Amino acid sequence: MDAPYLLAVIYIYVPVMWGLLSNHATRHGYSHVSTIVYAFKLNRILPRDERTMYLLAIVFALFLPLSLYVIFIDNTNEPVASAAICTLLLACILAASSFFTSPAVRGIYGKHKILLNSVVIIAGAINYSRATSYAEGAIVYLTGLRASELPTAMSWLSIIMVPLAWVTMLAIGFVALYSMALFGAAAKSTNKGPLTSPLNQVHIKSTTSKEHTRLYSLAFCCAILGLTPITLTSLLLKTDWAEIQIRKQLVSASFHVNPEACSLPQIEDAKIALLEAGKAIIAIPDQALGYKFRLTQCPKNWITPEELLQVQSIAPMTK
Structure with a gap:
């Protein structure tokens, strides 16, 4: 099964992706440039938000065949699974970098700094409470005892569970932001006007404005930041390694x-x-x-x- 899948990737998937990029180069007046050169050129000439979506598209183009292999062919192949996880982490890093350095996001934070800092402090208190609940459930599940009978273990596991609580809350928050950004982009798309090409080609007329593109880029980043960390965390917690580490920390504490x-x-x-x-x-x-x-x-x-x-x-x- 491995060989047919590898042949399909090499002789079908890769040529299709390569053909799409080559067609994009031709439509934008770069038919005289090789496809590989055009791929690097795009990274230099695209505006910030479009470059983000372009790089994320490349990452997901790499992730797709890896994930399909793990899901349908061999879910015990650790090198392929690790490569798929690494591509997801790379996508998450790119999305976080683009989101938190976005002029729009930085402008909103600068305007509402006190309010947003207060929200973060309140969220921290809520997440510690949620982490305590997670720790209590872990102790009851592993030992059959009330968590109050192992107070030191309860305190230590609560600290360990804080990142899990933050990942859960941030996933909800970023999905909400994704919906807002997507709705904003849809609303902006109804406003038509004279536009310029993102590649600065006079004979090409873009169908999206810079503000429209910015909203789509933020929506894309929010979707990745909302789904990727919690997906990876869920996969990690399902492993035997995670349970073994929790058991060891429980023993070392109490x-x-x-x-x-x-x-x-x-x-x-x-x-x-x-x-x-x-x-x-x-x-x-x-x-x-x-x-x-x-x-x-x-x-x-x-x-x-x-x-x-x-x-x-x-x-x-x-x-």
């Missing part, structure tokens, strides 16, 4: 007692977290999961006041 303290047999690298009187939870190393958690009895021999007095009376004699 499990510090050796099994002998509860009269249990010695288990290599096993640790115990003490709960209420007479109870504990033990973390047992596991090759597949990192750690397994089991509830156990942990009887304690509490000393009585009379015995304490006897100890105190014996102590001076031993000196």
Whole structure:
């Protein structure tokens, strides 16, 4: 199956993409220039917003065959999957760079700086609360205990979950911005007027204004920033590696007692977290999961006041 797919990419997909670029060069008066030279030339001569969409289009042209291979051919091929993830990350970086350096975005931030900073502070508080909720759910799922019984682990996992909460909130925010920018671009498209070509060719008449193009570029960037991080985060959290790391962090935060303290047999690298009187939870190393958690009895021999007095009376004699 790999060979037919590779042949389809080489002899169908690549020629189609190459032909589209060559046709674009011909229509814009660059038929005398080779297609590869025109591809680099576009990056230099296009206006800022159109250059952003052009570069993102190239990234997604690379991403498409990689993602289709992982989805339909072989989802266990790590090099191809890694390459697909890297292209998505590159698209996310390009989109973020274009969005946050956009004159329109910077102008809005400069005009409403205090309001937007206040929104960020409020969002930070909300996200920490959401992260605490995620941490509580993880502890309950992994150990079967209330999160309040492992307070240190609860605090530490809450900090770890903060980026996840931010990714979720930013995804919602960028999707909302995407809708607003797309609606604005659609509204602007109804205003027709004399326009110039983005490639500065006199004999070419563009059908989109600079403001229209800017809105489409922002919408494209918002769509990528809204969907890509949360998609990658979701894929990461579904892996065994993510669960193993959460289990290890849970153990490092709250499990510090050796099994002998509860009269249990010695288990290599096993640790115990003490709960209420007479109870504990033990973390047992596991090759597949990192750690397994089991509830156990942990009887304690509490000393009585009379015995304490006897100890105190014996102590001076031993000196």
